[in-house]
Amino acid sequence: NELEMYYQPQIDAASGRIIGAEALMRWNHPVRGLIMPAEFLPFAEESGLIVPISEWMIDTLCRDMAQWGTDGANPLTLSLNLSPHYLDHSKFFETMRNALERYDIGPGRIAVEITENICIRNPQYAIEQLRKLGQLGVSVAIDDFGTGYSSLAYLHRFPIQTIKIDQSFVQQISDEDGHYPVVLAIISISRGLNLDLVAEGVETEAQARYLRAHGCSTMQGFLFHRPMPLGGFVNVLNS
Secondary structure, eight states: OEEEEEEEEEEEETTTEEEEEEEEEEEETTTTTEOOOHHHHHHHHHTTTTTHHHHHHHHHHHHHHHHHTTTTTTOOOOEOOOOHHHHTTTHHHHHHHHHHHHHHHHHGEEEEEEEEGGGGHHHHHHHHHHHHHHHHEEEEEEEESSSOOOOOHHHHHSSSSEEOOHHHHHHTOOOSOOOOOOHHHHHHHHTTTTOEEOOOOOOOHHHHHHHHHHTTOOSSSSTOOEEEEHHHHHHHHHO
16 A cells, blocks of 8 residues: 555646656655666566556546546547566556546546567567557557667557657757757658657757657656645646
8 A cells, every 4th residue: 555656747748738747656655765667677577566556556547537528628549657577467468458447537548658678578469468458449659669679660560649759868968059860760660660658758948859859759757746745736737
């Protein structure tokens, strides 16, 4: 009972409107305080605890979305990261479907984020699992795009709707008039495959202007909002 879900808004940079959010897990340790996922998830994956933790994430996200509905918040698309180890779990699809039904959440309001490295595990099985999600109505995004090992052939085959530019590429943007070929290449890939695009880790106005000028208008990062607990996020939505 020490895990908490934080939410980082995703912004339409042209209007400043919140159009979605990414759910980010935190461990609120009674002695150490907030512990980031990078510190404890590797151990959870090694021990097999990633399965119950992932199920907790799905249930909590849907529960929170149901609460926002009663608070009068606008419908948003909320995304959560799922471990490749959990996608290998046979009950993954049923867990998602049951949570959506339990809290009466439309599947179109949920996006599952996966990393490119899922391609090198068992790509055909992953494709089948993600297609089942798509049939349910849940969308799929490739997180940290450009940092993994996927081939473009697999990317073309995967039933995905969104790719996210990894923050390591965004943080290289220091001059809005500069030239950042990896960012431009990812934007071009998204256009060529007709995929939505989100830039992560946007921290400066120069980064936001460069991305917007080259065709990426959906962003998340400290420039707009830091991740926040449920109460703070609801306040931002209602402000």
